[in-house]
Amino acid sequence: MGKQLLINDLDKDGIATLAGYKTHGGYTALEKALKMKPEEVVEEVKKSGLRGRGGAGFPTGMKWSFIAKPPGVPRYLVCNADESEPGTFKDRYLMQRKPHILVEGMIISSFALGANTSYIYIRGEMMFQYHILEKAIQEAYDAGLLGKNILGSGYDLDLYVHCGAGAYICGEETGLIESLEGKRGNPRIKPPFPAIKGAWGCPTVVNNVETLAAVVPIINMTGDEYAKIGIGKSTGTKLISASGHINKPGVYEIELGVPVEEFIYSDKYCGGIRNGKKLKAVVAGGSSVPILPTELILKTAKGEPRLMSYESLSDGGFVTGTMMGSGGFIAMDEDTSIVKNLWNFTRFYHHESCGQCSPCREGTGWMEKILHKFIEGHAETKDIDLLWDIQGKIEGKTICPLGEAAAWPVAAAIRHFRPEFEEYVKKGRSMIDVKHYYRINNLQPA
Amino acid sequence: MQQDSSVSKYSGKKHVKFSDEALALAHKIMKRYPEGKQKSAILPILHIAQAEFEGWLSVETMDYVATLLKIQSIEVYEVASFYSMFNLKPVGKCVIEVCRTGPCWLMGAEDLVRFIEKKLGIKEGQTTPDGMFTLKTVECLASCGTAPMMQIGETYHENLTFEKCGAVLDEYKNKGEQVSHWRKERIKHHSDIHR
Numbered sequence: 001m002g003k004q005l006l007i008n009d010l011d012k013d014g015i016a017t018l019a020g021y022k023t024h025g026g027y028t029a030l031e032k033a034l035k036m037k038p039e040e041v042v043e044e045v046k047k048s049g050l051r052g053r054g055g056a057g058f059p060t061g062m063k064w065s066f067i068a069k070p071p072g073v074p075r076y077l078v079c080n081a082d083e084s085e086p087g088t089f090k091d092r093y094l095m096q097r098k099p100h101i102l103v104e105g106m107i108i109s110s111f112a113l114g115a116n117t118s119y120i121y122i123r124g125e126m127m128f129q130y131h132i133l134e135k136a137i138q139e140a141y142d143a144g145l146l147g148k149n150i151l152g153s154g155y156d157l158d159l160y161v162h163c164g165a166g167a168y169i170c171g172e173e174t175g176l177i178e179s180l181e182g183k184r185g186n187p188r189i190k191p192p193f194p195a196i197k198g199a200w201g202c203p204t205v206v207n208n209v210e211t212l213a214a215v216v217p218i219i220n221m222t223g224d225e226y227a228k229i230g231i232g233k234s235t236g237t238k239l240i241s242a243s244g245h246i247n248k249p250g251v252y253e254i255e256l257g258v259p260v261e262e263f264i265y266s267d268k269y270c271g272g273i274r275n276g277k278k279l280k281a282v283v284a285g286g287s288s289v290p291i292l293p294t295e296l297i298l299k300t301a302k303g304e305p306r307l308m309s310y311e312s313l314s315d316g317g318f319v320t321g322t323m324m325g326s327g328g329f330i331a332m333d334e335d336t337s338i339v340k341n342l343w344n345f346t347r348f349y350h351h352e353s354c355g356q357c358s359p360c361r362e363g364t365g366w367m368e369k370i371l372h373k374f375i376e377g378h379a380e381t382k383d384i385d386l387l388w389d390i391q392g393k394i395e396g397k398t399i400c401p402l403g404e405a406a407a408w409p410v411a412a413a414i415r416h417f418r419p420e421f422e423e424y425v426k427k428g429r430s431m432i433d434v435k436h437y438y439r440i441n442n443l444q445p446a
Numbered sequence: 447m448q449q450d451s452s453v454s455k456y457s458g459k460k461h462v463k464f465s466d467e468a469l470a471l472a473h474k475i476m477k478r479y480p481e482g483k484q485k486s487a488i489l490p491i492l493h494i495a496q497a498e499f500e501g502w503l504s505v506e507t508m509d510y511v512a513t514l515l516k517i518q519s520i521e522v523y524e525v526a527s528f529y530s531m532f533n534l535k536p537v538g539k540c541v542i543e544v545c546r547t548g549p550c551w552l553m554g555a556e557d558l559v560r561f562i563e564k565k566l567g568i569k570e571g572q573t574t575p576d577g578m579f580t581l582k583t584v585e586c587l588a589s590c591g592t593a594p595m596m597q598i599g600e601t602y603h604e605n606l607t608f609e610k611c612g613a614v615l616d617e618y619k620n621k622g623e624q625v626s627h628w629r630k631e632r633i634k635h636h637s638d639i640h641r
């Protein structure tokens with residue numbers, strides 16, 4: 001299955017507890033890091049080539065080196081455990097089963113950034129995992145891994161977990177900071193970036209759960225060794241959340257560079273499409289990335305096999321490619337209505353728009369309404385063009401990328417599946433009647 | 447006219463108060479944020495408030511939280527109305543939150559909602575006449591690999607079939623207890639967490 005660094009030992013006894021985690025090599029990276037200088041830790045992460053696992057794929061070491069260091073001003077590290085991008089469930093999976101890898105990663109990363117107080121912002125729906133983290137943090141305090149003078153190094157860190165209360169937009173890093181401050185999760189206009197002015201006006205770094213967890217193996221094995229895993233600039237391993245019409249949905253840790261075809265059809269991963277059906281389309285990186293039809297997800301426009309890597313997934317730009325995103329891999333079989341699925345996603349973005357920018361607030365609502373017209377059977381051909389026009393007027397005109405995240409799926413669905421929209425217009429209904437539950441379970445609707 | 451501070455200026459109802467355990471927990475949480483930034487504790491404290499007061503936030507409850515945090519009531523209303531987990535109207539003892547987003551929808555979430563509506567005799571957004579269940583649909587709960595799924599309190603019920611879902615609901619009905627996201631036992635036994 002290639003190399004695994006994060007979830008390789010989940011079957012080990014007591015891995016969710018401090019004792020079990022330590023028995024299997026836990027907290028050795030912390031001991032090592034505390035003997036280094038903070039800049040050396042940042043250097044290792046730079047060498048590793050680690051890229052943010054939250055969606056944007058920004059190089060982590062570089063992000064850390066941007067943090068402002070005005071004297072006498074506290075700095076903060078905030079872990080983004082808001083995981084709400086549809087199709088993504090890897091962070092929840094990791095935190096529930098191995099909370100100490102996140103705690104260890106956060107201590108090392110806070111040390112590297114010179115933060116003495118750090119927070120894990122977990123979405124409120126994950127209340128069960130919130131309490132798992134509380135317990136893990138308490139265990140770490142009791143063992144001298146948090147608090148004053150950690151392991152005799154002279155470094156102090158307080159780590160707290162903070163819960164949200166249901167809002168996708170709080171996953172956007174400045175929305176998250178607003179929410180941490182006890183406000184509505186309205187994203188901020190940038191600049192200033194959080195690295196200059198973040199939580200409570202102080203320099204702040206926000207990183208995804210998986211990113212911070214990956215710091216642990218990087219310190220253990222060195223950045224250079226980590227960079228040898230994977231392919232090209234896509235170094236290391238990545239957790240992929242696989243869902244939809246596949247035989248084996250779940251979280252898989254892949255070495256970056258696995259061919260998409262192998263990922264979908266091999267029994268090591270998704271195990272092929274359910275009920276012997278054919279694959280129709282894939283949303284490869286969470287609901288915000290462009291949908292691709294089977295031909296383009298398996299092979300690039302140049303006819304080369306497409307790989308699970310940042311570069312290969314985005315090969316062809318948005319015309320024939322997509323994005324790695326958060327690694328939420330959603331597969332749809334031949335009986336899926338692309339138009340109805342798009343309506344579902346668009347409803348999501350309309351529901352989750354914070355409402356600050358008109359193009360996003362109004363545009364998502366219009367798109368949802370127009371798509372609903374298709375489903376109800378009253379759409380006209382000009383509605384396809386209207387959808388295209390609206391999505392184009394959102395992109396690049398909003399405070400945060402949620403607007404784009406809502407526009408891209410619409411653009412991609414029209415680009416690759418226009419005949420399906422036309423079919424709806426002509427017949428007033430879908431080529432496919434959607435009764436997923438009955439179909440999947442081979443039942444007759446009652 | 448003289449304002450009576452033990453009475454809400456909006457509803458005229460008597461102010462509410464946290465249990466001792468909940469109050470101690472709220473104060474512990476407020477200390478987690480920098481000096482003077484105790485407003486940051488609002489989301490966890492509103493969760494605790496929902497657990498304390500029948501699963502929803504009344505104006506009196508929000509006013510009380512405002513006094514705890516030493517902020518204006520409007521600041522609490524503003525926040526409470528932004529986040530989907532806060533109920534601003536009374537709800538059943540048990541709020542069923544069915545995920546309706548893409549991956550769950552591909553696996554039959556829509557049909558599952560219809561099944562629950564039929565079983566309970568209510569529509570999405572409504573509460574059963576006996577006050578036991580409220581049915582809500584929510585967006586992706588980060589459990590798409592075990593779709594379709596629903597959340598009740600802190601518990602995720604995953605890989606649902608009609609039968610399984612029906613059995614789960616019967617179980618809650620038999621217990622007849624109020625279920626909240628922040629479980630009441632966790633409020634009572636918060637003393638294992640020192641910070």
Ligand SMILES: Cc1cc2nc3c(=O)[nH]c(=O)nc-3n(C[C@H](O)[C@H](O)[C@H](O)COP(=O)(O)O)c2cc1C
Pocket residue numbers: 051052053054055056057058060080081082083084085168169170171172173174206207208209211212400401402405
């Ligand atoms: C609307 C929106 C939602 C987001 N949701 C999440 C999320 O749930 N989890 C996450 O880690 N990043 C999310 N992000 C990305 C964050 O803004 C940020 O880039 C990320 O947390 C940085 O961490 P990383 O560099 O480690 O990936 C979201 C971005 C947007 C625009």
Ligand code: SF4
Pocket residue numbers: 169186187352353354355356357358360361398399400401402403
């Ligand atoms: S793009 Fe949408 S979600 Fe983002 S700030 Fe503007 S209105 Fe809010």
Ligand code: FES
Pocket residue numbers: 086087088545546547548549550551585586587588589590591593595
């Ligand atoms: S779509 Fe239902 S949990 Fe993600």
